[in-house]
Amino acid sequence: MKRTRLKWDGDAALRGTRTGAVRGLRLATEHVLQVSRARVPIEEATLERSGTATVDEQALTGAVSYDTPYAVRQHEELNYRHDAGRSAKYLEGPLTEEADAVGKIIAAQLRRSLRG
Template sequence: MRSAPIRWNGDAALAAIRAGAVRGVRLGAEHLLQVSRERVPIEEATLERSGVVSVDESSMTAVVSYDTPYAVRQHEELTYRHDAGRTAKYLEGPLHEENGTITEIIAAQVRRAIQ
């Protein structure tokens, strides 16, 4: 019986998977930001322009946020009237609706990293 040497690159594989996951988290959050920008209430577009993505690579988490003094109120107040296609819950709604797409974006980046 002959033996063949096996070369294990586990650390490199894990690093590639992690890098792919971080890239996927960032891209997934950017996707969510784009979808939510299409729904954010708009007067002068200040709220829309204030949307940003922040990624913490160490915990592989991302945050999509809007930074105006009235962003939270606009998001939570269901009685405000908005232009057609614009709505309260402009971030929460897309988060739930795009969950599958965001998950697939992350998975695709992990698969790409290990090919």
Template sequence: MSPVRITWHGPAVETALRAAAARGVRLGTEHLLEVSNQRVPIEEGTLERSGVATVDEGSLTGAVSYDTPYAVRQHEDMSLRHDAGREAKWLEKAARSEADTVGRIIDAQVRRALR
């Protein structure tokens, strides 16, 4: 019987998978930002333009945030009136409705790295 030779590329695979996961998190947070921007209250567009998607590649976490002095009030105050299709809790609702999609985006990037 001839000997079997195995070459282990564990560290390279781990590096590639981590990069793919970070890319997936980035794409997922950008997707969430896009969906939430379709629901964000809009008058002049300042609130929508303040939205950003950020990723911490070290912890593989992503965040979507809006940075205006009134963003929290617009998000949390259910008594405010908004144009059709725009609503309070826009980010929270988008995060809930898109959770599976974001997971699939991350999964696709990791699977692609394994090819």
């Protein structure tokens, strides 16, 4: 009979999992930012350039935001006219539509971190 020993280092596994989660959140928020930038209403590209993706490593949360005085108005005003491919809800739409991709990105990084 052949025996195998397994040494479990729970602390290292948790650190690896957290590292994978943070990496996954970074990649996922960047993905949503990229998709949303393709829809941002554009005149001079100021709104598009103001987009950022951030991750709070302690809380394990990610955010995508746009920072211009008119970002919220452009996002919410459904009656504005936009160039082809550009639209209101330029962040909400991609976030909803890319939810599966976001989950897969995070899951892939978690799996990767557990492989060691």
